[in-house]
Amino acid sequence: MPGNTSPSLEDIDEIVHEPSREFVESTNVYDFMQEYGIEDYDELIERTTTDLEGEPDSGVDWFWDELVDYLGIEFYEEYDDVRDDEEGPQFTDWYPGGELNVAHNVVDRHADIDEERRNTVATIWEGEDGEVREITYHELHRQANQVANALEERGVETGDTVGLYMPMVPEVVSILYGCFKAGAIAVPIFSGFGVDAAATRIEDAEPNVLFTGDGFYRRGDPVFLKSAADEAIADAGHVEHTIVFDRLGSSTKTSEHEIPWDDDRDEWWHDVVETRDDEYETKSLPSDQESMLLYSSGTTGQPKGIVHTHAGVQVQCPKEVYFGMDLKPADRFFWVSDIGWMMGPWTLIGTHTFGGTVFMYEGAPDYPDPDRFWAMIDRHDLTQFGISPTAIRALRKHDKRQPTSDEPSGSDGARDDEWLSGHDLSSLRILGSTGEPWDPESWRWFYENVGGGDAPIINISGGTEICGCFLMPMPTQPLKPCTLGGPGLGMDIDIVDREGNSIKDDHERGYLVARDSCPSMTKSLWSGDERYLEEYWSTFEDMWNHGDWAQQDEDGFWFLHGRADDTLNVAGRKVGPAEVEGALIDHDAVNQAAAIGAPDETTGTAVVAYVVLEAGREETDDLREELYAQVGDELGKPFRPREVLFVDEFPKTQSGKIIRRAIQATYVGEDLGDMSSIENPRALEELEDAR
Template identity: 40%
Template sequence: MQDSNAFENQPFAWTPTPDVIERARLTQFMKQVGVSTWDELYAYSIRDVEKFTEEVLKFLDIKFDPPYSKLLDVSNGPEFPVWFGRNADALVRTEGEARTTAATFANKKGWHERGYLRHFDGVVTQFITFRLADSLPQSVLKKLKAELEADNLSDTSDEYRERVEDYLDRGIGECILKRKDVAEIVQEVILAEDGKSCRLISWVIMPNHAHLLLRPSEGHSLSQIMQSMKSVTSHRINKLLGRKGAVWQPDYFDRYIRDEEHFVRTLHYIVNNPVKAGLCSAPEEWPYSSSNKTQVPSSALDGTRTPSSALSAKHEQNLSPEEPAIADEGVRVPSAGLNITTMCLDRWQTDEMKDQPAVICESEDGDVRTATYAELLGLVERCSAGLRAEGFGKGDAIAIHLPMTIETVAILLSINRIGAIAMPVFSGYGVDAIASRLNAVRAKAIFTCDGFPRRGKFYDAFTTAEEAVSHSPTIENIFVLKFRKAAISYQLTAVSYIEFETLISSDENRVPEPTFAEDPLIILYTSGTTGKPKGIAHTHASFPIKAAQDMAFGTDVGKGTRICWYTDLGWMMGPWLIYGALINGATICIYDGAPDYPTADRMWDFCANHEVEVLGISPTLIRSLSAQSEGVRVPSLRILASTGEPWNPDPWWWLFNEIGGGELPIVNYSGGTEIAGGILMGNPILPIKPCSFPAPCPGMDVDIFDENGKPVERGQVGELVIKQPWIGMARGFWEEKERYLDAYWRRFDGIWVHGDWAMEDDDGCWYILGRSDDTLKVAGKRVGPAEVESILVSHPNVVEAAVIGVPDEVKGTAMVAICVVSEPGAIATGLEVELKALVAHEMGKPLAPSAIHFVSALPKTRNAKVMRRVIRAAYLGEDAGDVSSLENPQTIEAIRQLNDR
């Protein structure tokens, strides 16, 4: 832990000018919510986190379809919040209301937040969606049945019917229908009435959805149609209370309004372009065509036959043979809730934004490439179409083992766009680290590359990834990017190799998968103090929105801002940069290479050449660059930022003076993968002290607790805690609920304990002083000691190992391993070199120990727990504290002497 006394009574190094404050996006947000000072804003943000988050969404112009009536549900406890959960607004509206809404947005393209869109002839059309469930949610039915039985309600009573309808109104999870029930409802509500209330324009049944397009008949309203639907569906529920097996779940009623012409044209495209739509691999496999007016047989509706297991379509009107084809446009279907890629890309396809650079990438050899927002969307759409053609879709885990490039950005978004789950891994990881993560999520595919240049040499990424896949039986496909364009020898026979250029050769497919805001988006692995790495689960509405919020408020990023953060996709700041920048309409500037090659000024030259305005960089990198460079002023820079580890004063001042000229703020940023961003963060409207955080992030209800769970006084060091949920918080560890609870929630009831030592000074500035648990941060990267220890003991000559972190002038923290060997003679045969190479191979060279020492025994408690705290203190020559629980306290002295050698 850093010495807190080093930060006492510091003066402020930077103070914002009035014009900087006035221009800041944070100031714009404060005006939106009606506050005039930072203190008022922070109090507002934690007084009502639901209202605050609503305002953030409004500020970022993030719309959900439909909007949700209950923003935050903590009924299962603060450790499991559901944001934008399953409680939809009641969207039943009259035709008149719909027309008014439609008229208001008549000139806007796309979906309105309420689901209404102008029809060409001014008549509103109703689009209803039913969603397929894989299994019956017995808990819902049991709860409903128990409630009804407890109240002795007759199934013919009005109250019984009202209670069932109330369940329907709550949205998904409550209304249970089989495939044949959907068809029966259509018959009972629409066709049986012979078009009296509405006209069935078209309908389509897919594996996960049934879509109905309806138009009200004259004298009838949308609300009447919806009431009829609810009435029949309620009757269906009554008969299903004891049913078991596969079922249909209606999605939110009244979710979509779609113009008839586009809907019919889309169906026309689906039926007549089955290969491009992903329905089959050859046209002859698809016998149903609107051109020959072949009708889909009724068996497709009862589940006994679904062509290509993909889609069945039925038209209730004839299509004109002169109707223009839309093969170039592709299939467009509406989203369901939120697919975050629409906020990153689709909404920027305007005359103002589509030609703005979305990504600028420079490789180490100086090659510069740019993708505009229109070009990036096109690449994402082609990659999405290729993934769908290979059979990948919602819920599939797909790994990404790539350096930061334009293609990497597109691949991440493509995985998100099809509803699959992205799982990035650090591009420098070794075989074991990659394989363990692939197996943990049961990944079905991995994107990798032949390699990439680093310090003038070509790093072979493919061989490492291929060997990892050989230990991962769930992998079906390896997608390969060939940066060198040279031939690759593929060794594995159990997987399919597909080169990226082949994958993206499909036509664009503009179909963002219907996903809910709380559907899984990404699994980011980070290390813990014990056991295997932690898979942090984030959703479409968690990580990206928190990233965009912090980027807008902390680093003042908006439309057109050029931001560079030197990072890797395998660390949280990689996805953070992509989602946050694109949601804000900014330009991502990527340098794909060593930051000090061929000279120590490479990063500064990169920033100058591409007019970077916001630069994020780690303290470790600044320690290294400051020893090699005199610094270069970059005129375009207006904000410097850092994250990953605590600062020490000398490199902070070097960055502030030599790069920032004493005029630019250094926005310090600390949080974590589990946070989806920051707990503490600077911003452009508050003065800054060296190495400090001026305040918590807005919306983060933060405190510092002592060992008994009580707040400490200013100036005292304690545990950094969070007292209320925030939108970006992890939704848990992937398939490890208990481990998640143990990690953060079980020390203090209802309180998130983050694992950092923190202090707040008398001026309200915050400081992070190090980890309060054993997790190491080596050059800003979190490493679990147990993960490295398990690699060391895999060597036949190593019996036990303990890994600790020690101060390092360049890395901040260096990793040191203390090992017990089976044969003392093995030490003389170069065992230290072997072990360093072993860890480098499995974890990657950046995470290899800087030193390995050998002892006869490790300090242990009587229940055989290795005491890393005691080992570290002894190695650094510090007081080891209470060692009464040790079984072998004599081992301490041998470790104390190691650092003297």
Template identity: 40%
Template sequence: MAYIWHPTREYLENSNVARLMATLSVSTADELRARSVADIGAFWDAVVQDLGISFTTPYSQVLDTSRGIEHTEWYVDGRINIVDAALTRWARERPDAVALAHESEDGTVTRMTYGELAGQVARVRGGLRARGIGKGDAVALYMSMTPAAVVAAYAVASLGAMLVPLFSGFAASAIASRALDACAKAIITVDGTVRRGKAHDMLAQVRVARSECPSVEFVVVVDNVGSENLALEAGEVAWNELLAADPDGRVEDTAANDVLLLAYTSGTTGKPKGAVHTHAGFLTKVASEVAYGFDISPGRTFCWVTDMGWIMGPLSVFGTHACGGALLLYEGSPDMPDAGRLWQVAERHRVSMLGVSPTLIRSIKPKDGSKPAGDLSAVRILGSTGEPWDPDSYEWLARDVFDGRVPIINFSGGTEVGGSFLSPYPVEDIASCSLGGPALGMDVDVVDDNARSLRGSIGELVCRQPWPSMTRGIWQDDERYRESYWSTFPGIWRHGDYALADDEGNWFILGRSDDVMNVAGKRVAPAEIESVLSGDPDVSESAVVGIPDPKKGESVWAFWIARGNVGDDEVVAARLRRAVADELGKPFAPTQVVRVDELPKTRSAKILRRAIRAAVLESDAGDLSGAENPGAVDAIRATVRSLR
């Protein structure tokens, strides 16, 4: 029988979302969803009140669509700086409460209270202001997940400057392209980081990138790994110099719609897109995610293994602190030195909300499905994003590891969304692998090619009304913004995902629109086939792509990674083909089943299927700057050539 989460009395009566339901006089999650989009202005005003978000100047109206839905303004005439709402408030009310903890791959742990965090932010703010950083300036952060990254983010935002967080695995060219687009005035970096026991020299990448960025006036360097004989070059400033500055107590009084951050997302073609997020809009959305979906409040610890360069990084920082919680940062690989590391971190820090990805769980799940050792009783919520789940891995995590007592809040959104489109809540039944339904305040739908609602069949994921953290555009490129999100269905946001809302009310993301295959006239998502493959005991991970076929339109190619030692690859391949044919039908049985050592992924564990497809087709794989292991693409290309 398929696993279903049923909420306990604790969640139904004492969770943050239950409090909101009581305030709005609704009794179910679906009633709350309906109320949240019936009058989006009233709902997002209620969120501000419920979460105690204080504006220095009250807003005159919640939203204004007079310039068109594409350019909606939120919290009109209001003034607020995200730093006051997420940090200053708690430094004043609960200065001795833990704001963040950090564990590095070697096991070193540090902690910082709200009072200590605010103190460091004030000093770094003073140091940056003295060096000419002010309102509207762009400052890039190229940092691993360290306390300094959090301090830097708050210091930049408190000046009214624009934060430009960059993925810590970027090479110099990717850093330069984004810093150039944002006209960054400064870059803050660490000297390096350690991942899988190997030191990575990040400062060297910045030095190369800086030579291509004339707008960058100086670079701040954090001594993170104790680089031997670190000698700063001209135009470089030691982080400790900023920490030694006199505290600056003035947080810039920013307007609600002043730019907080530029979050860059890569595409298959063209330069990276800088999604524009504002102080009030981003704050309200991420605070609602962390409060209502992940149930964080003072005294609880939030941990998501992520990177500041992905939207989950800023969401984790600002969302957790807006709710008064403690943020646990983990720097390194979550499976080092072995597959038990994630559970040890959760136990050691008494984590309340543990964020994972399906790919991570598949990679650390034992072949025999045994339960990991340790005390995980503090975990109340599991978060998930990045990839569709397969039932075997989902149910092992929910039923076997956590004994069915913890809901999996599997949510999906994006960089431009500033949070989630779809999310379940701990007060409702959650079916295995489901995303629940539309996130609160999100008028999400699944539609056909004529924008008509679909239920029970695959369609495009869209949003019919604006939301506070909807990107205000692509930085300096309004035409590209309109073309990317608004040109398919005028007046409706098209996100580029295929989704399914089934007849029982469960929602599923099936992959990017350009990943979904058309086999013999029927759309099929990679996740549907990969879910079948993952049920084989010899398969650790898999990825499926569609390749042009003169008869079928597209044929299915499957790539798989072995779980431990296996027998003859051809025997496994034949078994996998039969399994897909039996489960989904003979037309969908893979034409090719190829064993590989690794699949190309981002550090947030998203599989880069477009790059795999390009390897098969001998075409350009596009922008791989966000890939953790771009060499996997070349390895797959070589393997496919050997088959021809």
């Protein structure tokens, strides 16, 4: 079954995971339910998301108000009310009148409490080359203060943006928290992005300061990040100070790695951060003060700048890590991510709010061998492990043999995995996944072989737009393969038809929507309210349209069935078709381009590109290779097309709009549907014959 093809409910209509009573009663969410007299999961969701009989506030208001004290989140100044929604759910003001700072909650208070807490390990980092570093809360606190002081020396003030185009090294945590301390808006940029993708985000965010590194290791070889940062800055402008972390040893005179250097702009981390004062008074900021600007690709060419606040991420991320991932004081939390993706900040803020330990890994999942993750889980006694379905599909391929069609996964002899054997994974309590739909076979393999048939898979879905989850199982729930459980706590979520009528209880497939706001919902888009309202609030009245197909089965389990819009979800990373098409058109041989998503066994969705060449250019394999490289260089290797197909024309409407659904349907062999609007029917034959 293709990785991103959602199974029918009949294929997964079996409860596979049934938590023991002992396990249920050990969970954080069970304690919460006992505290408030909540009997079961259904009552829990009702209590936290719907109107409360006889109460002036809704369950949403009650929950997000109660949560602050329950999780021990500290405000410098108490808020006047849990929210002000006079302008509707689109522009809800959460915790008005309050003041806080994420940095105080995730690092300052832990470093100040007592010697034991100060010396607790905040992050364990393992480099691809095997180097291991442990950073305590005391060390993290000192370094975050140094970052804040370095930023202020370079003129950064509250509300200014600061770019993080960084390798996944421990210092990235200090940079993020240092930005929070100084009131700067952190702008994480995925380290795997090519020049154009990075430049687009720098141009939009306009940071004066950019943190980057000389490079990092990937499959044993250095990847030079600094040169890409320089090109992106040259294209985008704005950056006047580049602070470079030395991961590869490039700053030493004996280094074999030479990187470009601008004496007027570039400075080494060890010169400008490590020499700064390690005392800093963290700023007290309004609840709605911007904390991060995270980018998400849409169906237009310009990525969306998602605006998050201090209060929003400070309540959402810890809520999910504490209840959904059941974080305990002695846990070691590992979610495979980059700081440039939402799950990076989500993991850090969620875990560090409770003084927990985050594990970070720099390199490839299968280097030097396919057991790298299993070896690290064993070596570091990791307790939570989150990963994308794509990565599991790739790792599953390394089985000695796959089960036959009549031999179900988990049958005797079918799962003798040569790379898993020899590694003790018994420390794992909770598994996690996000980013894309599962296929049942890979879900079962993950559950049975990595989790040992005991650890629940907390399969979550939300997005950069809320720095959290609309859907999230609780560890107390039974699970069917591929399920997302149900709505997250405090999240008023529904499934509706095209007219906006709820069809959740009819068990039909429909649009996943939010009927109410939540504290971490983006306050708008960086580019302004117009696009924000158009992207999320224009389809249905006063409902957030998330763009996913969803369905609830008769037993109450929720499932997703892929995107209802055109966004390409490649291995859990989203890119707009227009971005791919723009990269192709930048090649002087390309006149027009159309990018679609196709099912792919490994990445879930693969990019397939159709191109129309300029007159006189030949369709050659060499040109095809150039186009593969063009997209990889501009957007990053994950978004390189799986195929580039040449055609003479695209099917278009009379107004000249390319009919992408016809291209998509032709490629995957689906019914074309109504083609009455097509201006040039012969183009459909071209698609069939494309090579």
